Amino acid sequence: MKLDSGGYADTVSQAADAVVAAERAGYDGAWVAETRLDPFVALAVAAERTERVELVSGIAVAFARNPMTVAVAANDLHLHSGGRFVLGLGSQVKPHITKRFGMPWSAPAARMREFVLAVRAIWAAFESGDRLSFTGEFYRHTLLTPFFNPGPNPHGNPRVLLAAVGERMTEVAGEVADGVLCHSFSTERYLREVTLPALERGRARAGKPLAGFEISGPSFVATGTTEEELATAVAEVRGQIAFYGSTPAYRGVLELHGWGGLQDDLNALAKRGRWAEMAGLVDDEVLHAFAVVGSPAEAAAEVRRRFGDVVDRFTLTTSGPPDPARWSAVCAALREADQRGTD
DSSP states (O other), X not given: OEEEEEOOOSSHHHHHHHHHHHHHTTOSEEEEOSSSSOHXXXXXXXXXXXXXXXXXXXXXXXXXXXXXXXXXXXXXXXXXXXXXXXEEEEOOOHHIIIIISOOOOOOHHHHHXXXXXXXXXXXXXXXHOOOOOEEOSSOEEOOOOGGGOOOOOTTOOOEEEEEXXXXXXXXXXXXXXXXXXXXXXXXXXXXXXXXXXXXXXXXHHTTOOSTTOEEEEOOOEEEOSSHHHHHHHHHHHHHHXXXXXXXXXXXXXXXXXXXXXXXXXXXXXXXXXXXXXXGGGOOHXXXXXXXXXXXXXXXXXXXXXXXXXXXXXXXXXXXXXXOGGGXXXXXXXXXXXXXXHHO
16 A cells, blocks of 8 residues: 655745655655645755755645646656656536636536546647547647657556546546546545446446556554544544545435434535634544544554545545654554565
8 A cells, every 4th residue: 555645835946845755755656735835836845955855736626727738747857757646637616616726617427538638638639749639528629749749658558546535527537538536525434435337437438447556545543652643633624524524426425324414514614604603523433433543553553444445545544734754653554564464
């Protein structure tokens, strides 16, 4: 299992520093999310300051851009990093796309499928020099003169990981991507009963097996070496669960467990701006369904129990700025478990 570091940086410098720290701490990958900054810019800076760690846009908002801009940026980063870039894409939700980015929204799963296929068609034209000819329902790319073609990338094309929660988007990930980014707002039951079958349907549509397809698992972890640290971490995770649970797009995860009413209550509080009250609605049953809770050793064992036979990589993410050192004890325990498994 690959171990990745992530978080929500405030500045490009902060994000790049966290990637450097992740490499020094022995992580396999480092993620930069698109919240207050552009992940491509931050990862370009990080690429110059690191040598080994995989650089993942986790996620870049696809629908805030177009396939050509993404294809070029990803190609540049893959070349600049010596083949270490991984293109993580997500759709975001409608209000952000239409109100924050001022971009069109329609049929997100179908649009994302076409978006990824268009990116791949552009990369193919870079590599071959052949005429670019991609015409779909949402995107049309039919012009790429030699002056604008960067040519073949000696490192090949970046892998594409697609964030997905709902079944249709998950099927699209299985069909057109190289891996899936399971949202933190997920549970072991949802992963096994909804996500995996949807991925298998998507892979079957593409005529490919699930084997070799990369699955990045959910990542809510509350841990600490003292009771006070653990209590602080639990309070933080309750807040994260409440925030995501208020989003209608993620309602299906709650409904699988019979908690659809919780989404109504959280959404009502969010609409009134009563953010501080929302975490109080996340009881212990909900907390433990979504999050791994315990000491570093207990957390590592529970991650292994829940996801060890399913996921290929696991991201340890802070709700604030990335902090790779925070998870050092959990990482050490997971690495020790890996070593025991190979002995």
